Amino acid sequence: MEKVVLEDILRAGQTLKGVINKTPLHRHDLLSEKYQCNVFLKREDLQVVRSFKLRGAYNMIHSIPQERLNSGVVCASAGNHAQGVAHSCKILGIKGSIYVPSTTPKQKISSIKRFGGDFVEVIQIGDTFDDAFNKAKAHCEEANKTFVHPFDDPLVIAGQGTIAMEILNDMEAPVDYIVGGVGGGGLMSGVGIAMKSLSPKTQVIGVEAVGAASMKQALAQSEVITLPHIDGFVDGTAVKRVGDLTFEICREVLADVIVVTEGKVCTTILEMYNDSAIVVEPAGALSIAALETYKDKIKGKNVVCIISGGNNDIERTPEIKERSLLDQGLKHYFIVNFPQRPGALKEFVGEVLGPNDDIARFEYTKSNNKEKGPTLIGIELSRKEDYQPLIERMDKKGFQYTRINDNPELFGLLI
Numbered sequence: 001m002e003k004v005v006l007e008d009i010l011r012a013g014q015t016l017k018g019v020i021n022k023t024p025l026h027r028h029d030l031l032s033e034k035y036q037c038n039v040f041l042k043r044e045d046l047q048v049v050r051s052f053k054l055r056g057a058y059n060m061i062h063s064i065p066q067e068r069l070n071s072g073v074v075c076a077s078a079g080n081h082a083q084g085v086a087h088s089c090k091i092l093g094i095k096g097s098i099y100v101p102s103t104t105p106k107q108k109i110s111s112i113k114r115f116g117g118d119f120v121e122v123i124q125i126g127d128t129f130d131d132a133f134n135k136a137k138a139h140c141e142e143a144n145k146t147f148v149h150p151f152d153d154p155l156v157i158a159g160q161g162t163i164a165m166e167i168l169n170d171m172e173a174p175v176d177y178i179v180g181g182v183g184g185g186g187l188m189s190g191v192g193i194a195m196k197s198l199s200p201k202t203q204v205i206g207v208e209a210v211g212a213a214s215m216k217q218a219l220a221q222s223e224v225i226t227l228p229h230i231d232g233f234v235d236g237t238a239v240k241r242v243g244d245l246t247f248e249i250c251r252e253v254l255a256d257v258i259v260v261t262e263g264k265v266c267t268t269i270l271e272m273y274n275d276s277a278i279v280v281e282p283a284g285a286l287s288i289a290a291l292e293t294y295k296d297k298i299k300g301k302n303v304v305c306i307i308s309g310g311n312n313d314i315e316r317t318p319e320i321k322e323r324s325l326l327d328q329g330l331k332h333y334f335i336v337n338f339p340q341r342p343g344a345l346k347e348f349v350g351e352v353l354g355p356n357d358d359i360a361r362f363e364y365t366k367s368n369n370k371e372k373g374p375t376l377i378g379i380e381l382s383r384k385e386d387y388q389p390l391i392e393r394m395d396k397k398g399f400q401y402t403r404i405n406d407n408p409e410l411f412g413l414l415i
Helices: 006-015 029-035 053-062 080-092 106-119 129-143 154-170 186-198 214-221 244-253 262-276 282-292 314-327 344-352 384-397 408-414
Strands: 025-027 038-043 073-076 096-100 120-124 177-181 203-209 256-260 302-307 331-337 358-364 375-380 400-403
Touching (some): 006 154, 006 186, 025 154, 029 038, 053 080, 053 154, 073 080, 073 129, 080 106, 080 120, 096 106, 096 129, 106 314, 177 186, 177 282, 186 203, 203 214, 203 282, 214 244, 214 256, 256 282, 262 282, 314 331, 331 408
Parallel strands (some): 096 120, 177 302, 203 256
Antiparallel strands (some): 025 038, 331 375, 331 400, 358 375
16 A cells, blocks of 8 residues: 655645645634633635645646546545546646535535536536445546545645645644544545654544544544445535545544534534634534534643635525534424313413523424324523423423434434
């Protein structure tokens, strides 16, 4: 298996001159105050294609011999790598076939077409990145084209590692922790190699969403495994299987892999926008979402969080808010069977709901029997501590109910 060394990253830095932005690294005062440390954000959301992926994609494609380039390139991506490949194709004047899952946000599809122009075609296929990946590889073999892997390629990894070089050049003080999201593992492999060589005392921390923790599972089992199912919400890192090369590298360079809930990611997205006017996509929020887990360890330290991308589709905002409220314990769903007595609904609103509780959803499950049929009710709380008193008041008043939040199958069916 081909190794990646510091010299590969230094060469990639030369290749990328004039192609990428040298993205800002700045101290974030609110996060620094919250966690009693110095939190610096590496703003790859301000990259040319609004994510770090251009670094690895261009470095790899630029290395392909011209006679091979004439046949065109193929890639599979959850969205950001595709934009990097598309932009590279336009710069180099070559054709690209780009496979993405059918679940890829519209915003990313539009961006791929904008960055690639007439040089690329976008093929939406399958439900996950892995589905698109398999179709792309098959097309490569049939058409004799070059596949640009989104993470498991030495040149791609070297390109991503240039982020670490920029961080070290900009930081005046030693970096105690550097934190970044892990999907296939290309980003933190490249960053980890550079840090091991130039700043060996830095703790390199990877972060995954709980619904797609493929690297965490692989490291726990000491081998690459394929997850049977994943939650694709954090689309930039939602892969069932990490790379073979990236697994071997991450096993050597990562000090830890933190797993955070999708809801925590959503809360982070909303906080970053509301507090700092920074637009981060779910994968880009992973590094900040992980700080809570390490809050005791990072006190007084210098921490760099890589904001890996800002390609967030505004149409996802309602889902982001919903997942955030659920994760914080501020939104709860019930199936309520109202007692067959006059004024039961009025009693529920007036005597069961707390003064700061809101009904966010109210839906009769049987339109032909509204008076006696069960009712779906969503209640939004102002504090999670208000939940238990709500339950106690429902019990005291004799309302029969089913907690939907505690029932994944019922929740998935109704919400």
